[in-house]
Amino acid sequence: xxxxxxxxxxxxxxxxxxxxxxxxxxxxxxxxxxxxxxxxxxxxxxxxxxxxxxxxxxxxxxxxxxxxxxxxxxxxxxxxxxxxxxxxxxxxxxxxxxxxxxxxxxxxxxxxxxxxxxxxxxxxxxxxxxxxxxxxxxxxxxxxxxxxxxxxxxxxxxxxxxxxxxxxxxxxxxxxxxxxxxxxxxxxxxxxxxxxxxxxxxxxxx
Numbered sequence: 001x002x003x004x005x006x007x008x009x010x011x012x013x014x015x016x017x018x019x020x021x022x023x024x025x026x027x028x029x030x031x032x033x034x035x036x037x038x039x040x041x042x043x044x045x046x047x048x049x050x051x052x053x054x055x056x057x058x059x060x061x062x063x064x065x066x067x068x069x070x071x072x073x074x075x076x077x078x079x080x081x082x083x084x085x086x087x088x089x090x091x092x093x094x095x096x097x098x099x100x101x102x103x104x105x106x107x108x109x110x111x112x113x114x115x116x117x118x119x120x121x122x123x124x125x126x127x128x129x130x131x132x133x134x135x136x137x138x139x140x141x142x143x144x145x146x147x148x149x150x151x152x153x154x155x156x157x158x159x160x161x162x163x164x165x166x167x168x169x170x171x172x173x174x175x176x177x178x179x180x181x182x183x184x185x186x187x188x189x190x191x192x193x194x195x196x197x198x199x200x201x202x203x204x205x206x
Contacts, residue, residue, distance in 0.1 A: 054163045055193035058154045063096045063114045063196040068174060069162040073192050075174075077181065079116060085125060085138035085181045087174060091196075098122070098199045099152070102145050109152050110143055114199060122201055126150045127168055127183055135182040136170065154193075162190030 052073045058064070067073040068087070078088040078095040088095055093115035100110045112122040123140035127149035130137060144150060153166045165172040171188035174181055 052192040053161055054156055055191075056195045058099050058109065058163075058193065060099065060101050061199050063098055063199050065091065065095055065194040065196055066097065066165065066191045067194065069190040069192050070174075073194070077172075077191075079113060079123075079140060083123075083140040084128070087179060087181060096196055097125075098201050099154070100201075100203075102151060107153055109154070110145065110150055111152050112143065112201060113140065114196075114201065116140070124150050125152075125167075127170070135175075135184060137182055138167075138172070157190050162192055164188045165191060 052067070052069050056062075056064075066077045068075045071089075074089050075087045076089070076091065076095045077085055077097070078092060080086040080094075094113070096114035098112045098114045100112050102108045102110065111125040113124075114122070116123055122143065124143035125138045126141040126147065128137050128139035128141070141150070149168045151167065154163045155166065156163050165188075167183060170183045170185050172181060172191075173184055173187045174189045
């Protein structure tokens, strides 16, 4: 009887060893597959970014947001506390603009502030020189259709994946990791346009 008991113990030990080896060999390939796998979309698109295009068409009577395509539409043009155009990642009143045609049916526009009013009148963006060797920038000014440095066009990029903002033969360009907006002849930033509803501004000339 002692021999039979020893034999049973030996069989039990052998079975437990086989089970342990099987568990290890089954787990190792699974770990290898996990380490070697990747999701192409996660590798190609940074988190929080989304493909964007030129957005909605520019037209009169609408409020627009102009966001950089490079940021996936997250960084938007806005008017800073000093009246100078900058960028933000928060949708705010200062980031809303109305494109008002200089002439009915034309493709030249004023860029007016949709919500920033002075005496009931909007401001317009205009080319501004801060002086010295500083690059040109855009700053709010009293609207004047007779000033070329307030007249904007919005052509599409050559690839058609965004629009550029042109004023007086120069283009908007974001610098310093997108935190500064300058106006210059060479280099340009691509934007996408988002509609934020009907404008409440009076028509030009009213």
